[in-house]
Amino acid sequence: MKVRKILIIYYSRTGFTSTVANEIANSCGADLESIRDIRRRFDGKSYLRLVFEAAMHSDTLIRRVRYAPDNYDVVVIGTPIWCWNVSNPIRTYIKSHRHQFKRIAFFCTYGGSGQVKIFQDLEKLAGQAPIARLAVKDSDIKNERQHEEVKEFTEKLNNCIL
Ligand SMILES: Cc1cc2nc3c(=O)[nH]c(=O)nc-3n(C[C@H](O)[C@H](O)[C@H](O)COP(=O)(O)O)c2cc1C
Numbered sequence: 001m002k003v004r005k006i007l008i009i010y011y012s013r014t015g016f017t018s019t020v021a022n023e024i025a026n027s028c029g030a031d032l033e034s035i036r037d038i039r040r041r042f043d044g045k046s047y048l049r050l051v052f053e054a055a056m057h058s059d060t061l062i063r064r065v066r067y068a069p070d071n072y073d074v075v076v077i078g079t080p081i082w083c084w085n086v087s088n089p090i091r092t093y094i095k096s097h098r099h100q101f102k103r104i105a106f107f108c109t110y111g112g113s114g115q116v117k118i119f120q121d122l123e124k125l126a127g128q129a130p131i132a133r134l135a136v137k138d139s140d141i142k143n144e145r146q147h148e149e150v151k152e153f154t155e156k157l158n159n160c161i162l
Helices: 016-028 044-056 090-098 117-125 138-144 147-160
Strands: 008-012 031-034 072-083 101-108 133-137
Touching: 008 016, 008 090, 016 031, 016 044, 016 072, 016 101, 016 133, 016 138, 016 147, 044 072, 044 090, 072 090, 072 117, 072 147, 090 117, 101 138, 101 147, 117 133, 133 138, 133 147
Parallel strands: 008 031, 008 072, 072 101, 101 133
Antiparallel strands: none
16 A cells, blocks of 8 residues: 655744644654755844845745655645745745645744735745645744644645545
8 A cells, every 4th residue: 555645844943833843743744854044044134134035035045855745745835924925945945846746735833914925825836725724823832822723734634645
């Protein structure tokens, strides 16, 4: 029997998206890969550049990925929201790999707004509709209130590949 596989790809600058990505991976036994941006995004100058580049939808330089998305039945893509936009490392990843996606799902983490637009943008970038979406607020992650919605999201992934 063919083994069905899920790959989770995410970018996280300050850890929120990473927390959700790990929780999803643990509950569905998925492979997990963090996208690494070659540019530094932590000092004051790089923060301003990040805001500018997010608004401009610029591509960035990311490190080569370990897992080939075309080996997976579902690729789950996770991003923080930056200025109502997809983070640039995830934008760059999707543009380079979208021809390799069989089915996709999206999740994002955010402070308070922009999640509806983000999902529309992700769908346009990837060129297909997702099988599931999940938006998790930072405040819910801080207070560990995300578990129920992560579980529902994971169930949708598992049901889809049965
Ligand atoms: C430059 C920048 C822009 C942001 N813009 C938004 C935004 O438009 N809407 C929002 O809800 N949160 C926004 N946030 C908050 C992040 O989306 C949120 O903290 C996210 O969980 C960070 O994920 P990470 O910890 O995985 O990097 C922004 C954060 C940064 C650094």
